[in-house]
Amino acid sequence: MKNEKAIVVFSGGQDSTTCLFWALKEFKEVEAVTFQYGQRHDLEIEVAKSIAKELNVKHHLLDMSLLNQLAPNALTRDDIEIEQKDGELPNTFVPGRNLLFLSFATVLASQVGARHIITGVCETDFSGYPDCRDVFIKSCNVTVNLAMDNNFVIHTPLMWLNKAETWELADKLGQLDFVINKTLTCYNGIMAEGCGKCPACELRNRGLEQYLQVKGENM
Numbered sequence: 001m002k003n004e005k006a007i008v009v010f011s012g013g014q015d016s017t018t019c020l021f022w023a024l025k026e027f028k029e030v031e032a033v034t035f036q037y038g039q040r041h042d043l044e045i046e047v048a049k050s051i052a053k054e055l056n057v058k059h060h061l062l063d064m065s066l067l068n069q070l071a072p073n074a075l076t077r078d079d080i081e082i083e084q085k086d087g088e089l090p091n092t093f094v095p096g097r098n099l100l101f102l103s104f105a106t107v108l109a110s111q112v113g114a115r116h117i118i119t120g121v122c123e124t125d126f127s128g129y130p131d132c133r134d135v136f137i138k139s140c141n142v143t144v145n146l147a148m149d150n151n152f153v154i155h156t157p158l159m160w161l162n163k164a165e166t167w168e169l170a171d172k173l174g175q176l177d178f179v180i181n182k183t184l185t186c187y188n189g190i191m192a193e194g195c196g197k198c199p200a201c202e203l204r205n206r207g208l209e210q211y212l213q214v215k216g217e218n219m
């Protein structure tokens with residue numbers, strides 16, 4: 001894969017930043033794409049921009065505000081509280097989001113001559129979003145190839161990792177400190193370790209704690 005070009009679906013969070021480092025190691029040329037869809041915090045876009053700049057990665061910003069127009073939800077609206085009822089999807093779920101993102105990412109890939117698309121979706125340790133499942137990604141890969149008569153490959157380096165293992169991957173790539181300090185995952189828009197209370201922070205911080213504990217035991 002070394003000689004080929006890749007596009008990373010990039011939000012500036014822990015997962016997609018780890019994927020960006022992974023792609024930089026695996027591919028000769030890497031570009032990033034961030035979708036703007038009325039995220040609660042403009043800071044997310046700024047963080048994505050500044051990471052791409054620091055890593056010298058060409059960064060595409062695509063307006064997907066129509067997603068918010070179609071399906072206002074807790075990720076895009078300040079006046080909707082984030083919550084998850086037992087046995088239901090959390091209300092941070094945006095219907096069709098990854099289907100749209102991956103479709104647009106492949107259209108962009110065809111424009112810039114990239115064959116590989118990388119996304120940080122993960123089936124393990126996650127909220128049960130249907131469009132993060134491996135079966136969906138595989139199906140989507142077939143669909144975009146049929147739609148565009150192309151042979152794109154969608155990569156999901158985090159698919160079977162839990163959060164602790166995602167931290168481990170960042171560490172193996174030599175970027176643990178970078179990902180800890182320079183990414184934004186928190187639903188309340190606070191950098192690095194975040195507010196510590198929202199579901200995104202809880203998952204991220206618990207995973208880091210677990211990873212550092214295992215790492216400490218093995219040293």
Ligand SMILES: [Zn+2]
Pocket residue numbers: 185186187188189190194195196197198199200201202
């Ligand atoms: Zn938070």
